[in-house]
Amino acid sequence: MSKFKIEHGASRVNLVLLKTNIEDTISQDLDLLATWSDNDRKYLVNELLRFALTQEEDFQKYKAGLTASTVRPAGSSKATQAHPKSAVESGSKVEPPLNSTTAHV
DSSP, rough: EEEEEETOEEEEEEOOOOOOOOOOHHHHHHHHHHHHHHHHHHHHHHHHHHHHHOOOHHHHHHHHHHHHHHHHOOOOOOOOOOOOOOOOHOOOOOOSSSTTTOOOO
């Protein structure tokens, strides 16, 4: 199993809005991790999610299968239909949900 490593002071990345609700204890741990690592909560959430996604083998196989299925031979007359990327992957903005009670992470 891989180790999760937080780089101190490395929270200078391009971000996309994601609204969600998280448990209070997780929020407290994020605050503590942010203080300890001298990073923004937003950066830490991204790193934690990135780590979790890379550890999920079934998801990685699924993702690789989607990538392989979008590749077509150069001589094909049909256009390649690309699968939409997630908002985090593509860098596009996510529309906020209609529920106004959701909290920012």
